[in-house]
Amino acid sequence: LNLELTAEQRAARAEFRAFVASEIAPHADRWDREEAIPAALVDELRRRRLLGSNVPEEYGGLGRDMITYGLLTEEIAKGCSSVRSLLTVHDMVAHAIHRWGSREQRERWLPLLARGEVLGALGLSEPNAGSDAKSVETVARDDGDAWVLDGRKKWTTFGQIAGLYLVLAQQDGKLTAFLVERDSPGVTVQPLKGVWGTRASMLAEIVMDGCRLPKGNLIGRPGFGLSAVVSTALEHGRYSVAWGSVGIAQACLEASQAYARERRQYGVPIADHQLVRRLLTDMIAGVRAARLLCLRAGWMRETGDPLAGGEVMIAKYFASTLATKSANDAVQIHGANGITDGYPVGRYLRDSRVTEIIEGSTQIQQINIPLFELQEF
Amino acid sequence: MDETHEKIKEFLSRFFKNHDLQPDEDIFALGFVNSLLAMQLVAFVEKEFGVSVGDEDLDLDNFRTINAIAKLVEKKRGAAA
Numbered sequence: 001l002n003l004e005l006t007a008e009q010r011a012a013r014a015e016f017r018a019f020v021a022s023e024i025a026p027h028a029d030r031w032d033r034e035e036a037i038p039a040a041l042v043d044e045l046r047r048r049r050l051l052g053s054n055v056p057e058e059y060g061g062l063g064r065d066m067i068t069y070g071l072l073t074e075e076i077a078k079g080c081s082s083v084r085s086l087l088t089v090h091d092m093v094a095h096a097i098h099r100w101g102s103r104e105q106r107e108r109w110l111p112l113l114a115r116g117e118v119l120g121a122l123g124l125s126e127p128n129a130g131s132d133a134k135s136v137e138t139v140a141r142d143d144g145d146a147w148v149l150d151g152r153k154k155w156t157t158f159g160q161i162a163g164l165y166l167v168l169a170q171q172d173g174k175l176t177a178f179l180v181e182r183d184s185p186g187v188t189v190q191p192l193k194g195v196w197g198t199r200a201s202m203l204a205e206i207v208m209d210g211c212r213l214p215k216g217n218l219i220g221r222p223g224f225g226l227s228a229v230v231s232t233a234l235e236h237g238r239y240s241v242a243w244g245s246v247g248i249a250q251a252c253l254e255a256s257q258a259y260a261r262e263r264r265q266y267g268v269p270i271a272d273h274q275l276v277r278r279l280l281t282d283m284i285a286g287v288r289a290a291r292l293l294c295l296r297a298g299w300m301r302e303t304g305d306p307l308a309g310g311e312v313m314i315a316k317y318f319a320s321t322l323a324t325k326s327a328n329d330a331v332q333i334h335g336a337n338g339i340t341d342g343y344p345v346g347r348y349l350r351d352s353r354v355t356e357i358i359e360g361s362t363q364i365q366q367i368n369i370p371l372f373e374l375q376e377f
Numbered sequence: 378m379d380e381t382h383e384k385i386k387e388f389l390s391r392f393f394k395n396h397d398l399q400p401d402e403d404i405f406a407l408g409f410v411n412s413l414l415a416m417q418l419v420a421f422v423e424k425e426f427g428v429s430v431g432d433e434d435l436d437l438d439n440f441r442t443i444n445a446i447a448k449l450v451e452k453k454r455g456a457a458a
Binding site for chain 2: 100101102219220221224227228231232235303304305306307308309310368371372375
């Protein structure tokens, strides 16, 4: 395991960091209030080839390695977790299609996703099915020359602007995944407003009412929709969220260091007070540890290690809980200023809470990590 | 058992520690095999044998026994050749 970044990876990180500092971070609080990111930003992400960048070159992608992808996710999340969540869901769909799509599906969709010409989103959660994904109530029926889907997908991140949804449904009692195009007959998209974490992630409910799909839109095999297709997507999402959580914690650290140096109480900068230093120390050590776990998981994914999935869970669990703690402490360091709109730490706290819910909640990780570690039958 | 069978048995032995897994023994019948292990098996086959497992191979019978996995590897190698 080599934890040193290559010259290319360091250069890529510097490029991501400069882009985020100039084009994302200064606007993130406004996007948060507006509950949307602007179309011009999505265009810029496309232009810079930051969407679907893991897609291999043979399908028109950049074929970015997992470590570089992680660095990208961290830097984007440092500026805005809502933008990070666009990369997460879009790349989850691309990753699942690359892994389990038929040759026709890969050739059709991957070039579009790699260029960001179509945005992908995951249609998994429903009003009555969250962590218990096996209980989805969306039903797919074989209607001769078409699949017909009926159901409702909730909390679909960037569902408002996505053009392709990876949807999990019950097909004759078997969990099966489908590629649902936004303009398919019977699909309506209803924006979800009023969330208070990753507020600009443009959530939507995707309603499928007699939605007719070509037979070729089933992805994977009947019965493998969750265990293979969606699990593959979720592992990628978990990896992305783990790095994104490191980004939030790093942003909390930088904001807190700057504030603690500038803010004076009892005649000295508050950074000179030992209890403030203790909070900073937890952030410093935590960020280092979380980043190392992400690097380890990334290295294992990059090399195709069969045990990578469990390491991704551990990285996500550690990094997301760290992000929440770091954001909570960052607000504390900022005192009354921390609970105003004038500082970004309140947004970091709201966004960090989301990382503990999505792509397997903290409690689901707590159930599954010991299973992974003790896999003995 | 040839080398392919041995490697598969060695990989599976880390999960079935107190059991001498036989080539035709159904691992799914031995107890709870979760989806994490199923995906680990797919990743193991790809990494260890340098083959690509695709959607057409998503069939539990391809992963049910050491012999079945070895047969899948042989088939994929033949297809790649």
